[in-house]
Amino acid sequence: MTAQDGARDIVLEAQGLVKRFGSFEAVRGVDFAIGRGESFGFLGPNGAGKTSTMRMVSAVSQPTAGTLSIFGLDPRAHGPEIRGRIGVVPQDDSLELELSVRLNIEMYGRYFDLPRRVLRERADELLEFARLSERADSKVDDLSGGMKRRLTIARALVNRPELLILDEPTTGLDPQARHLLWERLYRLKREGVTLIITTHYMDEAEQLCDRLVVMDSGTIVAEGAPRELIERHSSREVVELRFGTDTHDELHDALASHAERVEVLPDRVLLYVDDGDDALRGVHGAGLAPVSALVRRSSLEDVFLRLTGRTLVD
Amino acid sequence: MTAVAPELGWARWRRSWWYHATFYAQTWRGSVVSSVLFPIFYLASMGVGVGHLVARHHGLVAGQSYLHYIAPSLLATTTFQLGEGESLWPVLASVKWIRVYHAAAATPLEPRDILYGKLSWVVTRSFATGVVYTAIIAAFGAVQSWWGLTLPLIGALITLAFAAPLTAYAARVESDASFTMIYRFAFVPMFLFSATFYPISSYPGYLRPIIQLVPLYHGVALVRAAAFGQGALPAQLAHVAVLGAIALAGIAWGRVTMRRRLVD
Numbered sequence: 180m181t182a183q184d185g186a187r188d189i190v191l192e193a194q195g196l197v198k199r200f201g202s203f204e205a206v207r208g209v210d211f212a213i214g215r216g217e218s219f220g221f222l223g224p225n226g227a228g229k230t231s232t233m234r235m236v237s238a239v240s241q242p243t244a245g246t247l248s249i250f251g252l253d254p255r256a257h258g259p260e261i262r263g264r265i266g267v268v269p270q271d272d273s274l275e276l277e278l279s280v281r282l283n284i285e286m287y288g289r290y291f292d293l294p295r296r297v298l299r300e301r302a303d304e305l306l307e308f309a310r311l312s313e314r315a316d317s318k319v320d321d322l323s324g325g326m327k328r329r330l331t332i333a334r335a336l337v338n339r340p341e342l343l344i345l346d347e348p349t350t351g352l353d354p355q356a357r358h359l360l361w362e363r364l365y366r367l368k369r370e371g372v373t374l375i376i377t378t379h380y381m382d383e384a385e386q387l388c389d390r391l392v393v394m395d396s397g398t399i400v401a402e403g404a405p406r407e408l409i410e411r412h413s414s415r416e417v418v419e420l421r422f423g424t425d426t427h428d429e430l431h432d433a434l435a436s437h438a439e440r441v442e443v444l445p446d447r448v449l450l451y452v453d454d455g456d457d458a459l460r461g462v463h464g465a466g467l468a469p470v471s472a473l474v475r476r477s478s479l480e481d482v483f484l485r486l487t488g489r490t491l492v493d
Numbered sequence: 494m495t496a497v498a499p500e501l502g503w504a505r506w507r508r509s510w511w512y513h514a515t516f517y518a519q520t521w522r523g524s525v526v527s528s529v530l531f532p533i534f535y536l537a538s539m540g541v542g543v544g545h546l547v548a549r550h551h552g553l554v555a556g557q558s559y560l561h562y563i564a565p566s567l568l569a570t571t572t573f574q575l576g577e578g579e580s581l582w583p584v585l586a587s588v589k590w591i592r593v594y595h596a597a598a599a600t601p602l603e604p605r606d607i608l609y610g611k612l613s614w615v616v617t618r619s620f621a622t623g624v625v626y627t628a629i630i631a632a633f634g635a636v637q638s639w640w641g642l643t644l645p646l647i648g649a650l651i652t653l654a655f656a657a658p659l660t661a662y663a664a665r666v667e668s669d670a671s672f673t674m675i676y677r678f679a680f681v682p683m684f685l686f687s688a689t690f691y692p693i694s695s696y697p698g699y700l701r702p703i704i705q706l707v708p709l710y711h712g713v714a715l716v717r718a719a720a721f722g723q724g725a726l727p728a729q730l731a732h733v734a735v736l737g738a739i740a741l742a743g744i745a746w747g748r749v750t751m752r753r754r755l756v757d
Contacts, residue, residue: 200757237599239598239599239755239756240756240757241756258603259505259601259602259603260601262599262600262601263600263601265599267596269592269595269596269599271592273591273592273593273595273596274593274596275516275593276591277519277520278516278519282515282519286512286515286516287596287600289508289511289512289515290508290509290512290597290600290601290602291600291601292504292508292601334596338600
């Protein structure tokens with residue numbers, strides 16, 4: 180961690196955090212600190228240890244080793260108190276499908292010992308926030324996937340949490356539902372709620388996170404702001420070339436002189452360059468004829484590929 | 494946000510009890526009608542109908558008409574069915590399929606709060622059912638002692654003795670494959686052979702010790718003794734001890750399996 184942490188109001192801090200299940204080590208000693216009001220992301224493929232980490236930072240599962248401090252408290256000793264100040268949006272919505280939208284919020288609020296009168300008011304507010312006011316009396320079973328997701332977020336906000344933890348918030352949603360959800364999360368962020376988000380979508384991480392860590396096989400392989408990570412680990416632009424053959428491997432040497440770095444994937448070749456158009460002219464000038472060529476800016480996907488040698492979404 | 498003050502355990506698990514009660518309040522309608530009509534139909538059919546046949550060939554059963562003899566055991570079998578019915582599939586759904594217990598574990602509730610809340614709710618329902626059944630059994634003339642007032646409590650104990658270990662078991666399995674087997678090879682025989690429909694003395698001597706190993710037998714023996722005000726008190730306390738031990742062991746096991754399932 181950097182020196183600036185001293186000045187920040189730290190909500191959550193982990194040092195050498197380990198989670199083991201029998202002989203399997205899901206999280207292998209990770210360190211991170213999250214400041215108040217920050218929106219912090221965990222980016223990585225399935226099986227990277229994100230969900231295990233989320234369960235520890237939600238004060239639900241206990242770390243096998245390492246130290247964890249949430250709101251300055253030790254979750255081993257203060258689990259219920261910490262969870263009273265956190266909201267959790269799990270990967271699967273885990274809603275009561277037989278009950279109404281409104282009751283799902285009110286009944287969950289009782290777990291936090293909130294009085295019924297308060298819950299009625301909060302349910303109104305949260306239904307408004309989640310744009311579900313018109314569906315308040317519908318059975319959850321009848322909602323669309325995006326609506327269920329928004330209801331799960333509304334439910335997680337019933338105790339007015341200082342910290343909201345979202346595990347893969349938009350997985351399985353269509354683009355429109357995703358954008359509506361992102362927009363709602365921006366609003367929470369503006370209101371000062373600290374967000375922790377896991378995702379395997381790089382565009383989501385770039386959109387939502389002030390800062391993120393890239394996880395792979397239970398470890399953190401990089402940490403920083405999305406732009407910062409891209410600048411540090413990738414070039415400014417990327418040229419994607421498809422040759423329509425299976426001979427991409429042989430092209431590696433031919434292309435190497437045209438780029439800072441060449442990455443050969445099964446279906447395409449990536450050239451990491453400062454100026455894409457310039458590099459593409461060079462490729463054509465050398466007599467190579469790709470079937471298709473695309474020049475784009477570097478993304479977190481490229482960072483991930485650089486750091487792990489694998490693509491993020493298979 | 495204000496910090497939540499350190500709380501007593503009971504203050505937390507009553508929130509889970511309330512959750513189940515609210516859920517039931519939304520979905521109770523069908524079950525209440527059947528829980529009043531079923532015992533009346535059952536007693537009319539088995540007690541009056543079969544009882545007529547028994548009276549012609551056999552006379553009284555253990556000093557009672559057949560109707561009176563089987564009426565209390567209906568309370569035992571019903572509270573047994575309530576205990577098992579609320580435990581296997583509903584618990585597996587809550588920890589695996591719909592995962593509402595996982596949602597609860599992300600709140601101030603601890604796994605044991607979720608367990609206690611669930612069990613205490615099932616026991617509450619059993620007690621309420623026991624009150625209704627006791628009244629119906631009394632209306633058929635089968636409650637013949639003031640000990641009959643303990644029938645709803647006995648029913649609650651029977652329910653807990655099944656709900657606690659079965660909840661513990663359901664919280665640890667990965668599929669419902671074993672549930673059907675438990676139904677066929679444990680619940681159905683238990684229902685039929687726990688001296689439910691005739692005295693244990695009807696069995697050959699060598700079978701009786703085996704019947705006495707069946708948990709439900711102890712429940713059936715208890716309700717009958719309470720309804721008729723018969724039987725030595727130490728023997729009844731032994732039945733209570735057997736059911737109570739099973740319930741306590743089930744709760745202890747459930748604390749382990751719930752914790753493993755929800756927070757590991």
